[in-house]
Amino acid sequence: MTQNPTQKPPVTIHRKDYTVPAYWVNTIEIGFDLDPAATRVSTRIILQRNSASPNKDVELLGDGVKLVALRMNGKTLRKGVKGYSIADGKLRIANAPDEITLEIETLVEPEKNTSMMGLYVSNGNFFTQCEAEGFRKITWFPDRPDVMAKYTVMLRGDKKKYPVLLSNGNLIEQGDLPKGRHYAKWEDPFKKPSYLFALVAGKLVCQEEKFKLNSGRKVLLQVWVEPGNLDKTQHAMDSLKHSIRWDQERYGLELDLDRFMIVAVGDFNMGAMENKGLNIFNTKYVLANPSIATDTDYANIEAVVGHEYFHNWTGNRVTCRDWFQLSLKEGLTVFRDQEFSADMIGTDSGRAVSRIENVRMLRQVQFSEDAGPMAHAVRPDSFVEISNFYTVTIYEKGAEVVRMVQTLLGRDGFRKGMDLYFARHDGQAVSCDDFRAAMAHSSGRDLAQFERWYSQPGTPQLKVRSHYDAAKHTYELTLSQRCKPAAGQKKPLPFHIPVAVGLLDDRGRDMALTLDDATIDPVPFTQESVRIEPVEMRMDARASTSSARTGVPFKSSRINKPATTCVLELTKAKQTFIFNRVSSKPTPSLLRNFSAPVVMEYDYTDQELAHLMAHDSDAFNRWEAGQRLAMQRLLNLIKQVQAGEALTLDELFINALRTTLIDTALDPSFREVVLTLPSELMLAEQCEVIDPQAIHTARQFMRKTISEKLKADFIAVYAANLTPGKYSPDAKSAGKRGLKNLCLSYLLGWQDESTLQLAHAQIDAADNMTDRLAALMALVNTGSKTAQQPLKNFYRDFKNEALVVDKWFSLQAIAMHTDVTAVRKLMTHPAFTLKNPNRARSLISSFCNGNPSQFHAADGSGYAFWTEQVIALNKLNPQVAARLVRTLDHWKKYQPALKQQMQAALQKVAATKGLSKDVQEVVFKTLG
Numbered sequence: 001m002t003q004n005p006t007q008k009p010p011v012t013i014h015r016k017d018y019t020v021p022a023y024w025v026n027t028i029e030i031g032f033d034l035d036p037a038a039t040r041v042s043t044r045i046i047l048q049r050n051s052a053s054p055n056k057d058v059e060l061l062g063d064g065v066k067l068v069a070l071r072m073n074g075k076t077l078r079k080g081v082k083g084y085s086i087a088d089g090k091l092r093i094a095n096a097p098d099e100i101t102l103e104i105e106t107l108v109e110p111e112k113n114t115s116m117m118g119l120y121v122s123n124g125n126f127f128t129q130c131e132a133e134g135f136r137k138i139t140w141f142p143d144r145p146d147v148m149a150k151y152t153v154m155l156r157g158d159k160k161k162y163p164v165l166l167s168n169g170n171l172i173e174q175g176d177l178p179k180g181r182h183y184a185k186w187e188d189p190f191k192k193p194s195y196l197f198a199l200v201a202g203k204l205v206c207q208e209e210k211f212k213l214n215s216g217r218k219v220l221l222q223v224w225v226e227p228g229n230l231d232k233t234q235h236a237m238d239s240l241k242h243s244i245r246w247d248q249e250r251y252g253l254e255l256d257l258d259r260f261m262i263v264a265v266g267d268f269n270m271g272a273m274e275n276k277g278l279n280i281f282n283t284k285y286v287l288a289n290p291s292i293a294t295d296t297d298y299a300n301i302e303a304v305v306g307h308e309y310f311h312n313w314t315g316n317r318v319t320c321r322d323w324f325q326l327s328l329k330e331g332l333t334v335f336r337d338q339e340f341s342a343d344m345i346g347t348d349s350g351r352a353v354s355r356i357e358n359v360r361m362l363r364q365v366q367f368s369e370d371a372g373p374m375a376h377a378v379r380p381d382s383f384v385e386i387s388n389f390y391t392v393t394i395y396e397k398g399a400e401v402v403r404m405v406q407t408l409l410g411r412d413g414f415r416k417g418m419d420l421y422f423a424r425h426d427g428q429a430v431s432c433d434d435f436r437a438a439m440a441h442s443s444g445r446d447l448a449q450f451e452r453w454y455s456q457p458g459t460p461q462l463k464v465r466s467h468y469d470a471a472k473h474t475y476e477l478t479l480s481q482r483c484k485p486a487a488g489q490k491k492p493l494p495f496h497i498p499v500a501v502g503l504l505d506d507r508g509r510d511m512a513l514t515l516d517d518a519t520i521d522p523v524p525f526t527q528e529s530v531r532i533e534p535v536e537m538r539m540d541a542r543a544s545t546s547s548a549r550t551g552v553p554f555k556s557s558r559i560n561k562p563a564t565t566c567v568l569e570l571t572k573a574k575q576t577f578i579f580n581r582v583s584s585k586p587t588p589s590l591l592r593n594f595s596a597p598v599v600m601e602y603d604y605t606d607q608e609l610a611h612l613m614a615h616d617s618d619a620f621n622r623w624e625a626g627q628r629l630a631m632q633r634l635l636n637l638i639k640q641v642q643a644g645e646a647l648t649l650d651e652l653f654i655n656a657l658r659t660t661l662i663d664t665a666l667d668p669s670f671r672e673v674v675l676t677l678p679s680e681l682m683l684a685e686q687c688e689v690i691d692p693q694a695i696h697t698a699r700q701f702m703r704k705t706i707s708e709k710l711k712a713d714f715i716a717v718y719a720a721n722l723t724p725g726k727y728s729p730d731a732k733s734a735g736k737r738g739l740k741n742l743c744l745s746y747l748l749g750w751q752d753e754s755t756l757q758l759a760h761a762q763i764d765a766a767d768n769m770t771d772r773l774a775a776l777m778a779l780v781n782t783g784s785k786t787a788q789q790p791l792k793n794f795y796r797d798f799k800n801e802a803l804v805v806d807k808w809f810s811l812q813a814i815a816m817h818t819d820v821t822a823v824r825k826l827m828t829h830p831a832f833t834l835k836n837p838n839r840a841r842s843l844i845s846s847f848c849n850g851n852p853s854q855f856h857a858a859d860g861s862g863y864a865f866w867t868e869q870v871i872a873l874n875k876l877n878p879q880v881a882a883r884l885v886r887t888l889d890h891w892k893k894y895q896p897a898l899k900q901q902m903q904a905a906l907q908k909v910a911a912t913k914g915l916s917k918d919v920q921e922v923v924f925k926t927l928g
Helices: 234-251 295-310 323-345 348-370 392-425 432-443 449-455 535-543 606-615 619-643 651-661 668-675 680-686 692-709 711-720 731-750 753-765 769-782 785-798 802-813 820-827 837-850 861-876 878-888 896-910 917-927
Strands: 023-033 039-049 058-061 066-072 085-087 090-093 099-108 118-122 125-129 148-158 164-167 170-177 181-187 199-202 205-212 218-225 259-265 278-282 461-469 474-482 497-504 566-570 574-579 587-590 599-601
Touching: 058 099, 066 090, 125 259, 125 278, 148 164, 148 199, 164 181, 205 234, 218 234, 234 259, 234 295, 234 323, 234 392, 259 295, 278 295, 295 323, 295 731, 295 769, 323 348, 323 392, 323 432, 348 392, 348 619, 348 668, 348 680, 348 731, 392 432, 392 449, 392 497, 392 566, 432 449, 461 587, 474 497, 474 566, 497 606, 587 606, 606 619, 606 651, 619 651, 619 668, 619 680, 619 692, 651 668, 651 692, 651 711, 668 731, 680 692, 692 711, 692 731, 711 731, 731 753, 731 769, 753 769, 753 785, 769 785, 769 802, 785 802, 802 820, 802 837, 820 837, 820 861, 837 861, 837 878, 861 878, 861 896, 878 896, 878 917, 896 917
Parallel strands: 023 148, 218 259, 259 278, 461 599
Antiparallel strands: 023 039, 039 099, 058 090, 066 099, 085 090, 118 125, 125 199, 148 181, 164 199, 170 181, 205 218, 461 474, 474 574, 497 566, 497 587
């Protein structure tokens, strides 16, 4: 590995080194005199010594802020032994008194802040982003999540340039000042850490509504946007109201402020930020109307609005003690927003599709992360740059861990645990262990072993073997688990894995699940999770009247209606579970609803998978069976491509797809996900040595074959799922459009004049972005010259809509005929800029991550392009640059020639002067 010798190596921060703060901050008063070139920040903080800390020094953190003045208890302090010292971003005052009032004046330069952390300017307006460590870019402060204080904020600025002045909490005073200036004073009545501070100032307009809470109290809801975007705010407002209602009904949690504000900004590193009462959003997750937003956009807006609102309790009222506990708020809140989104759909099949989409992303991205150089536990043990740990492991895997708790305790038991969690920790900064303890204590369950999901990285491998005894009418399932240790990790101990199981008879009906009298009778999975003890645990129960594992009294009960789904709890390396009274050999439906984030191995036959795909009452496993059939064939096709053999696809698979496609009893949205093939990235994960061109060839062959064999069915289903009339983003209509547009994409895989005409006709007739974009993407992906004019027309019609221009760049970046030369040409387009994260992601990240066959070109041109962009983005926005580095996470798995070129590209970045901590950490870990 080549590293620039003049560059100081980054410091690693370890969870084990956590110490409590030396001082608490009771209150903070902070004033801003807003100026893009030089904003003056005046801060007054009252600190009190923490008796639990032996440290007597005040430590404040700062990053790139100019200190103008510092006073302690009215006395000006200067650098020196008797004053303060500054080193490595830390300002120290030695041997300070027990109670202190600090007055701090700083200067910051918002218009030069391209990192978009701290205070920055976007399109002439002021915004902040303080999570995780942005507040220290504004003023010197103990910028850590366990230091919580009450904030009073004074904003002053030019009234004409910045007519709107917003901050957290409630507006308590506003008025005019001399020389055309004005002010607004805000007070947040709740203690919060500095990462939840927010400021917005500029020319904005809002949609607002009064909303009545269950308690009868009325609150003000506002969605703030730039002028000209007010007609795109209704869906965000509706989503906010839905979120408030849902949290009241599901968890008994009510909005605690007098107002709740959402603000949309076009320059933003993240999707959104949950600042207390003043959520700042990327415009991508606020702005929507039928002409600019797709069905997916509408769904994402609802989910992200819900996510940020739900943080008001799971993240704000109860926050994380330190950044190692990040999943305490993010994993829990992702679980909550997933449940919210599923409930908003309102149907069983809709919930299943929502679950499928979540798991598909988990497998493609998080499982990949677990197998790569940046693998880390849900609660990491160390980091160099915390922004690199806003990952799918923290969010999505963290959500799966929370979901498993609900599976183990049942929905009612989980709610009791949440109630206890809030009762214990409201207003506190706590840890993942505190959440787990509340769940354990409220339920009486022993969740000590379950902690390993937080502390051990990696994806467990679940192996299942079965045996049917026709004479005894018993069916055995033997479950075993293992997990590969991540780099530098010890061998993982067994996880506590809930495995939801059902059994199907030869007619596809669910079989009743019964066990011997010494075990707990199962109850329906949909009502409450079932614990079926393994054979060795049942023997322990005979010898004693208590469960050896949980320490709670063992009870046996009878249920008149046996369950058809139950949860087996795997807690050891290997365990056997026995079902009784099984009249015929069943087909097992394993890991129903994806009850644990594991990779499951079971030797299904093609006939068993087709049986499950046609009959399983668990919709997730019905989809899963189809995915397994497709994956097996795709992997075989890859081998055939590499061996130069003729490619073939069997009729069993084609017929299984046809059966689902034409089954009108199934929701269109479900048929769409079943007919969607595993992605090239998913296929790469299954290969020991990755050959991008062979993967692409194999998948394209399968798509074209399906298109040819099912052409008549696709045409019929396309026509049957038209949605005439006024556009609506409701789940039913969106499902029909999704299936229709999937049919169109398949039809264009085997293109002829009629299918090209079908795409052009849809573009011309479309009255909504979903249909127009889907047809244009399918057309562009063919490489047909007839796509050029519709592509030009699309830009002409939407050149003033930034979010749609992002779509225009992205659809070209991922088109399979787009090579590096074409991407470079697109970068010269007047609408392209590296400075805007959305625009950079829409073209550069889309190409590098979403077009693997072209990015991994044999000549290495994709890697040269990647190197240039990482280095350029590092200077502008380290967070965006670090995420782009992750494209080469798995370089060691590729073919030797590609592997060497990727290694050289990584080494070139590593040797670059002035690398940010963000990029350094990822590059050095990736190189190993």
